[in-house]
Amino acid sequence: DVKVTQSSRYLVKRTGEKVFLECVQDMDHENMFWYRQDPGLGLRLIYFSYDVKMKEKGDIPEGYSVSREKKERFSLILESASTNQTSMYLCASSLLSPLNGEGEKTQYFGPGTRLLVL
Amino acid sequence: QKEVEQNSGPLSVPEGAIASLNCTYSDRVSQSFFWYRQYSGKSPELIMSIYSNGDKEDGRFTAQLNKASQYVSLLIRDSQPSDSATYLCAGGTGFQKLVFGTGTRLLVSP
Secondary structure, rough: OOOOOOOOOOOOOOOOOOOEEEEEEOOOOOOOEEEEEOOOOEEEEEEEEEOOOEEEOOOOOOOOOEEEEEEEEEEEEOOOOOOHHHEEEEEEEEEOOOOOOOOOOOOOOOOEEEEEEE | OEEEEEEOOOOEOOOOOOEEEEEEEOOOOOOOEEEEOOOOOOOOOEEEOOOOEEEEOOOOOEEEOOOOOOOEEEOOOOOOOOOOEEEEEEEEEEEEEEEEEEEEEEEOOO
């Protein structure tokens, strides 16, 4: 079974704090993703990485950065937390899809981190 | 047009009935599709994936893909109260990425 773990289930931070969210997967997946999920807006991609030290911006990267120093670990960093970053943060991983043929691979999600910024 | 669209619901069905969940997609979405179930406060879990035109069955679940009409559906037979959740439809887009619909909330009443 794929296992994706996230460092915290619940987190409360103050405005302006630097926040680190960590995600670890144990299935040797190349791809890792960070999403946020808000009511009525669904899942929105913040950043993803398809290899160590590689990162690509998603749809809403502003105010976030990421780090992938090891294949199994993908960190999301809020440089200076703001109240509008209060949300559920979900990490996911998947195998690398071939550029032609089979299409995108299933993404497996971690349990999520509910972040409250006061 | 959104890349993946779903009716937000709620879709209410009685226990034992068939629940039918639908999803339409735009030209920007590729031909790989996924259905996830998400219970309140939990993360999405995969139910089914479908890549080819037609039906794919797994237990009480059947996914249907119609590429000509650009829709994907999920049928849940013999619905149970434990099936009450939000169902997310997702499709491939761009490089290695999925785009998700906002989900349809399903309520199964005993």
